Amino acid sequence: MIADGLTGDRARGDSARNDRAHGGRARNDSARNDRAHGGRAAGGAATGDDSAARAAAGPLVLGIESSCDETGVGIVRGRTLLTNTIASSMDEHVRYGGVVPEVASRAHVQAIGPAVAQALAEAQVRIEDLDAIAVTAGPGLSGALLVGVSAAKGLAAATGLPLYGINHLAAHVAVDLVAEDSPGLHTPTIALLVSGGHTEILRIGDIVDDIELLGATIDDAAGEAFDKTARLLGLDYPGGPNISRAAAGALDGTGVPGDPQAVRFPRGLSTAPDLRNPARRHSFSFSGLKTAVLRFVTAHEAGAGDRGIRLADVAASFEEAVVDVLVTKTLFACEDTGIDHVLLGGGVAANTRLRERLTERCAAAGVTLRVPPLRLCTDNGAMVAALGAEIASRSLAPSPFDFGVTSSLEAHDVLIA
């Protein structure tokens, strides 16, 4: 079963045309389709003519994500992920050392049509089979968000489908509803979201009705700190993986890991008065850490200090400082709320040191840690579709059709209403 001839042909035509500029960067979790046909929704989903089974499987929702540099389109049936198509403009940002909003927006408007067409084809879903559309309305880069929201409105205007404008942060948590290895999203949970644009600790009482921001960064996001520090150390964007490689001793040919205790870099907002202050206890600051690395490096280059210090030591010590404060404050949040579950999300979840330390510290504290598969931790459309499906299954009203993007959308605003 494939999209009807006209739609299918058209989608391929547009795709081919846009490929000139955006060739070959869309990728897809094609393996996900296996689950769609073998999982709990298989009966209704596969035949498409058993409406009772389909209803039981939950609403069929297409989700669009464009808040930063990934153009993501996911399709979910209830709690079953059918496809997760992502086109990334990350390569185009490398020479700038970070995400340039205008570059990201340009990539989105080129990628969005082919990404939607590809997602529908991969999921073997026709537009007219969909029950709803969901799109990230914020927080994020406003020009980037606007492309996804506009495309979603065009889809909704053409089809008459309900459109949900949803919150990117909640979607990072909701994605665990559709992860194939998930025991199901456990609530209440603390969520630690860490990426190039976000560093937040959330209390999730309910994925739609009860989200509270406990703390966030007051300056750089953790991923941004990795990027900026990588630049100081002469390493390329994206900083996270390159700093981790340097810390592992993979860049100097020795293979000898750096000593994470070699340099004691500052832990932001972690003094005793900070930790007594409820407004600072769960909050982060990474700009001072970046400055401390700069000072250390320039002093070292000027010939000061321990000449035995390696790049690997500095990278490992920096990584340790970031990870330490993320993990420590997450466990404070558990302690303070009495919640014994933690969910990790965002691109920095790819950091091995963060996952290791969080695993150790959660285990020691009797807290259950959940880390969705990494491709669902980074920005993607499946997380938007997952939250959209949850909202649709609760029969909530669609967002007013004149909603706009909100670059600083607050965590508790899960659905634009």
Place this chain on the structure above:
Amino acid sequence: MIILALDTSAAASAALVDAETEEVLAEWTEFSARKHAELLGPAIRTLLERRPAPGRVVVGVGPGPFTGLRAGIATGIGFALGAGIPVDGLPSHDALALRALRTHAPVSPAGPAPRLRVATDARRKEVYWTEYAGLDAAGVPEVLAGPAVSLPADLHVVPDQGAALRYGRGFLLFPGELGDPTGTAPADLEPTAGDLGIVAARMIAAGRPLLPPVPLYLREPDAQPSARRTTSLR
């Protein structure tokens, strides 16, 4: 066939145009729009109520301020996917050119076609401009030069600067450098979807290819590649 035309290069504008008769069946325009993404979706829904379904989408691809421009293009791409119909682009200045050249037809069919310059607001004290020679045999505005982006003062030295017709907000913003606008109605200053749809109808009738639905930016993103830092730390 019905064309759904969208242009958000300056105004936010949507229209349904009958390609055979060139009749604008319905049109909505918010001039000097600020909230293109908010306004356009609801406007399209209203436009389509109790009217024939479009068979293709045409979007103005600018030039124009990028964020608003992309709202219209992305909306058009999404609509086309949702409806299972094609989407193509056309330069937004063609809409103003058609309006100018239809309003000011040559005195006799053999007479010289009026020269036309379209100049719209490019912000940063610059204008986007295109020069046209008139309408060609298919009734489509024929481009002489542009589209390009320039400081108004630099446009003086462009050859053939004695344009007889001046359309677009650029002339209202910089009358000293560019001359006064010929028309000052809102639709003489900002491209509208009805005019764009008629250009599209004529292009399609003449079997001409349209553009891909990709913005005409004319400027590179404002970002400097970061200088690579080197460190003696090894």
